[in-house]
Amino acid sequence: MKNKISVNVNGKQYEGEVEGRELLVNFLREHLSLTGTHIGCDTSSCGACTIHLNGHAVKSCTVLAVQADGAEVTTVEGLATNGELHPIQEGFKEEHGLQCGFCTPGMMMTAVDLLKSNANPTEHEIRDALEGNFCRCTGYHNIVKSIQYAAKKMNGATA
Amino acid sequence: MIPISFNYKKASSVDEALSLMTDDAKILGGGHSLIPALKLRLNSVDTLIDISKIENIKGINDNAQSVTVGGGATHASIASNSALAKAAPMMAEAAHTIGDRQVRNMGTIGGSIAHADPAADWPAVLLASDANVVIKNKTGQREVDIDQFFTGFYETALADGEIITAIRIPKTAYNANSVYEKFKQPASRFAIVGIAAAAEMDGNVVKALRIGVTGLAEVAFRPMEVEKELIGKELTEANIDAALGTIANGVSVMGDHYASEKYRTHLAKVYTKRALLRLK
Numbered sequence: 001m002k003n004k005i006s007v008n009v010n011g012k013q014y015e016g017e018v019e020g021r022e023l024l025v026n027f028l029r030e031h032l033s034l035t036g037t038h039i040g041c042d043t044s045s046c047g048a049c050t051i052h053l054n055g056h057a058v059k060s061c062t063v064l065a066v067q068a069d070g071a072e073v074t075t076v077e078g079l080a081t082n083g084e085l086h087p088i089q090e091g092f093k094e095e096h097g098l099q100c101g102f103c104t105p106g107m108m109m110t111a112v113d114l115l116k117s118n119a120n121p122t123e124h125e126i127r128d129a130l131e132g133n134f135c136r137c138t139g140y141h142n143i144v145k146s147i148q149y150a151a152k153k154m155n156g157a158t159a
Numbered sequence: 160m161i162p163i164s165f166n167y168k169k170a171s172s173v174d175e176a177l178s179l180m181t182d183d184a185k186i187l188g189g190g191h192s193l194i195p196a197l198k199l200r201l202n203s204v205d206t207l208i209d210i211s212k213i214e215n216i217k218g219i220n221d222n223a224q225s226v227t228v229g230g231g232a233t234h235a236s237i238a239s240n241s242a243l244a245k246a247a248p249m250m251a252e253a254a255h256t257i258g259d260r261q262v263r264n265m266g267t268i269g270g271s272i273a274h275a276d277p278a279a280d281w282p283a284v285l286l287a288s289d290a291n292v293v294i295k296n297k298t299g300q301r302e303v304d305i306d307q308f309f310t311g312f313y314e315t316a317l318a319d320g321e322i323i324t325a326i327r328i329p330k331t332a333y334n335a336n337s338v339y340e341k342f343k344q345p346a347s348r349f350a351i352v353g354i355a356a357a358a359e360m361d362g363n364v365v366k367a368l369r370i371g372v373t374g375l376a377e378v379a380f381r382p383m384e385v386e387k388e389l390i391g392k393e394l395t396e397a398n399i400d401a402a403l404g405t406i407a408n409g410v411s412v413m414g415d416h417y418a419s420e421k422y423r424t425h426l427a428k429v430y431t432k433r434a435l436l437r438l439k
Contacts, residue, residue: 001166020167020207021197042160044195045346047261056235056264062194063265066167067187067211110260131348132259 005069009034010078018065025049027065028075036076036105040134047133050106051075057113059132076105079112087153088112088146097146099137107133111147120151162197166206172213173324177297179208180320186210188231188270191262216269216324219243225330230269230293230323234258237268246330247288249337249355253280256341258348269323272308275315275378277413278349280341282309282379285326286371287355288334292316293325302327312377332359333367340434342374342426344417350374351418352426356434363393370434375427376410384408385431399435403428 002017009032016031028034028051037060040048044062051060052074079086088108091097098104107130114121114129121129126147127140135143170176176186183205187193190211196202210216216231221242228237228250237243238254257263257271257280271281272292285292290305297320308316317323328334337357341350352374359367368386373379388402407424414420 003167020165021162023161023198026161042198044191044258044262047259050261053264057261058265059261062191062198064167064187064190064194066169067190067209069169070212113260113264129260132261 003066003069005066007065007068007071007073009073010075016065020064020066022065023061024051024053024063024065024068024073025060027068028060028073034075034077038102038105040102040106045132045134046103047106047110047130048103050109050133052109052113055116057110074109076108079108086112087150088115090153091146091149092143095142095145095149097139097143099139103133103135103137107135107143111150114147115151115154119155121147123148160198160200162194163200163203165197165204167209168206169209169212173210173216173295173322176208176210176213176322177295177320179206180297181206182319184208186270186273186322188273189233189265189267190270191258191266192270192274192276210322211267221246223330225327227293228268228326228328230325231267232269234263234266234268234271235260238263243328245335247284247328247334247337247357249284249287249334249339249357250328253284253339253341253353253355256280256339256343256348256353262348268326272326273315273317273323275309275313276349277312277377277379278344278351278353278374279379280339280350280353280373283350283353283371283373284339284355285328286379286381287337287357287369288328288371289331289369290329291327292323293327294321295324296321300324306381309378309380314378331357331367333357333369336360336438338434338437340430340437342430352423352430354427354430354434356431356438358394358435358438360439365389365392365394370431372406372427372431374413375407375423376412380410382406382408382431389435394435394438396432396436399432403431406431 038048040046355371384405
């Protein structure tokens with residue numbers, strides 16, 4: 001049985017028809033072609049599929065597309081505004097926060113969620129917030145630096 | 160991984176959800192136990208009834224005698240709640256150790272205790288807190304004492320067609336002085352052993368004590384003999400060591416490739432001691 005859903009993704013309203021069992025990450029990737037959100041472990045462990053659902057970071061492999069009906073979703077594609085990188089994207093670029101890049105969208109979405117609730121996190125708080133995001137290039141040090149860069153920039157200091 | 164097909168129904172009230180219940184239906188709270196089980200096809204449903212949009216079961220209300228936590232409250236909302244931080248600090252402490260940031264933003268306390276995973280954190284905490292579980296069904300509402308709620312391996316006192324709408328945490332001296340200590344499975348963050356401890360002290364001496372243990376046995380439990388042994392005593396290392404010998408009495412200890420029965424029992428003693436030494 002198909003269910004009609006209406007979801008605001010990155011500021012744009014989308015209507016769709018999905019089966020109850022369809023996962024939000026598949027809806028984003030396959031219906032909307034927003035392939036920046038990755039499928040990693042597919043078991044809510046690795047965090048590659050992290051998006052924001054109504055402003056909170058969640059793992060979209062463990063959310064049904066129907067659950068997002070009426071919700072606001074932000075994916076990594078929604079971070080930049082008018083072609084200008086979000087401070088977190090700039091941070092990952094400047095601090096070499098990625099190698100293969102597979103985990104990067106999820107890392108950035110979790111980091112933005114952290115910085116919303118804690119504008120000036122300590123290194124420990126950053127590492128704690130990233131416990132649900134795995135980087136298999138083991139680039140955690142530079143990811144932490146990237147988030148520190150973004151925090152500084154978002155707080156108005158010169159980086 | 161995609162679950163087997165099912166019908167999806169969104170409920171806008173608890174009454175509507177109850178009216179939609181059938182023998183082959185399941186309730187979707189935050190979905191962070193149920194959706195993985197459906198995806199792995201360990202479980203299947205005919206109809207999924209989504210209660211995650213029902214606003215009046217998500218709140219945390221600070222009352223005179225208790226703090227009432229909605230069944231739909233997320234782990235994240237419990238971790239950051241100031242009333243619970245004061246009335247039962249072990250609640251916030253345990254909430255912060257569940258899964259990870261993203262999981263805490265979706266997973267709910269009602270869903271967790273309905274699922275009753277033997278390694279979940281809430282059963283230990285709620286046993287230590289002497290909570291009451293508020294349950295609604297088609298004929299009305301009932302409250303179950305937490306000591307009667309967890310009945311076995313993934314089994315609870317919840318009957319078919321019932322929904323957990325709230326959990327009441329009494330405002331007691333022991334809940335105000337409570338801690339949670341956990342040895343995490345490094346990948347899943349489930350408890351290999353998790354210990355909640357709450358004590359009312361009379362000076363340096365224990366007046367009332369409740370301990371909840373998760374991860375050790377097939378179902379979370381209170382080690383009553385340990386609790387009893389420490390009443391009227393100071394929480395010194397020697398007194399705690401002397402009391403801990405009975406911690407696994409009468410329970411069926413779990414062993415798996417993460418931790419053997421012997422190692423789990425050892426961990427339970429170590430973590431109970433850590434928890435008790437933190438109580439003031």
